[in-house]
Amino acid sequence: xxxxxxxxxxxxxxxxxxxxxxxxxxxxxxxxxxxxxxxxxxxxxxxxxxxxxxxxxxxxxxxxxxxxxxxxxxxxxxxxxxxxxxxxxxxxxxxxxxxxxxxxxxxxxxxxxxxxxxxxxxxxxxxxxxxxxxxxxxxxxxxxxxxxxxxxxxxxxxxxxxxxxxxxxxxxxxxxxxxxxxxxxxxxxxxxxxxxxxxxxxxxxxxxxxxxxxxxxxxxxxxxxxxxxxxxxxxxxxxxxxxxxxxxxxxxxxxxxxxxxxxxxxxxxxxxxxxxxxxxxxxxxxxxxxxxxxxxxxxxxxx
Numbered sequence: 001x002x003x004x005x006x007x008x009x010x011x012x013x014x015x016x017x018x019x020x021x022x023x024x025x026x027x028x029x030x031x032x033x034x035x036x037x038x039x040x041x042x043x044x045x046x047x048x049x050x051x052x053x054x055x056x057x058x059x060x061x062x063x064x065x066x067x068x069x070x071x072x073x074x075x076x077x078x079x080x081x082x083x084x085x086x087x088x089x090x091x092x093x094x095x096x097x098x099x100x101x102x103x104x105x106x107x108x109x110x111x112x113x114x115x116x117x118x119x120x121x122x123x124x125x126x127x128x129x130x131x132x133x134x135x136x137x138x139x140x141x142x143x144x145x146x147x148x149x150x151x152x153x154x155x156x157x158x159x160x161x162x163x164x165x166x167x168x169x170x171x172x173x174x175x176x177x178x179x180x181x182x183x184x185x186x187x188x189x190x191x192x193x194x195x196x197x198x199x200x201x202x203x204x205x206x207x208x209x210x211x212x213x214x215x216x217x218x219x220x221x222x223x224x225x226x227x228x229x230x231x232x233x234x235x236x237x238x239x240x241x242x243x244x245x246x247x248x249x250x251x252x253x254x255x256x257x258x259x260x261x262x263x264x265x266x267x268x269x270x271x272x273x274x275x276x277x278x279x280x281x282x283x284x285x286x287x288x289x290x291x292x293x294x295x296x297x298x299x300x301x302x303x
Contacts, residue, residue, distance in 0.1 A: 001020065003019050004017070005185060006021075009089040009093075013064055014087075015063070016037045016067050017061045018045065018059065020046060021049040021056055022057060025055055027094045028048055028056045028059070028098065028099055029060075029122075030102070030111055031060075031061070031103035031106075031107025032063065032066070033108065034166075035176060035202065037198075038062045041060040042060075044102075044294065048158045056099065061086075061090055063083065065078060065209055068203065076213075077133075078115050078208070078211040084193065085279050087111075087114055089264070091121045098122050098123070098302075100124040100126055101124075101126070102126040103127060104128040104287055106126075109129065109131075110218075111135055112127070113133070115246055119246050124299060124302070126248070126250075128287060132270055135262075135265065135267055137218060137235055140232035147221075150220050150262055152258070153219040155221060156210050157213050157214045164230075165210075170198075174190075179257075180283060217234065219233050220232065221231060231294055242270050243272070244273075245272075248275075250264075250274055250276045253276050253279050254278055255281065275301060
């Protein structure tokens with residue numbers, strides 16, 4: 001049975017969390033992305049908490065700004081350093097070292113940064129369709145394809161983004177699910193019951209989620225007036241902040257139109273202990289579309 005709780009971190013941020021499994025077991029920590037919430041991991045958490053699948057304690061926080069977690073009003077509160085601080089503190093509350101950090105989308109951005117900066121807090125890292133900052137920066141700076149694919153980010157930093165996203169029963173947010181992939185056919189996982197869960201999260205506020213994009217320079221540039229915003233073009237990241245020295249699983253849905261496969265090129269230069277699974281016929285939302293496959297790859301990796 002998945003339980004909900006609020007974890008108050010030493011630096012004053014509260015994260016609403018979903019948990020299953022007793023304390024003292026090896027911990028799997030799951031990080032969601034935009035525009036989602038911790039509940040999206042319920043199926044995998046239930047699976048891995050079962051004795052025959054490892055008997056893990058599974059924890060999924062709502063990242064700051066999402067659902068009932070703290071949502072600071074200052075955009076600077078959503079910079080990577082602050083997001084990493086939250087998850088590192090949560091790991092300390094869970095015993096100081098977890099078995100594996102499993103993350104998707106924005107959760108993956110936090111996970112890449114935490115694994116590079118504080119590798120001792122986890123034994124393994126698993127990433128699902130979340131670009132490594134090194135290859136993402138390269139593609140944003142040099143690839144017109146990636147710049148076009150990421151153009152939506154510059155919509156999400158608009159001052160009226162929250163209001164526009166909420167219009168017409170969140171029409172634009174549903175389109176993130178139905179249009180961010182090159183796979184034809186119905187989105188069977190997006191049932192009315194699932195939609196109700198998303199609405200319940202989104203109606204609690206969209207400013208925090210949008211602030212992730214406002215706080216990050218890893219966006220396509222906006223040259224010329226009125227912005228003159230170089231965004232990713234002005235960013236450099238030291239090599240030491242990009243290297244991951246942990247066993248790392250990368251699951252990559254090849255039909256993800258926001259994150260083209262070129263992001264995988266050269267990834268092994270940053271992540272030498274990498275196991276990579278490319279999945280055809282799946283989109284950015286592979287966790288929903290093919291949960292059994294994701295569970296199987298994770299199970300193999302955790303062994």
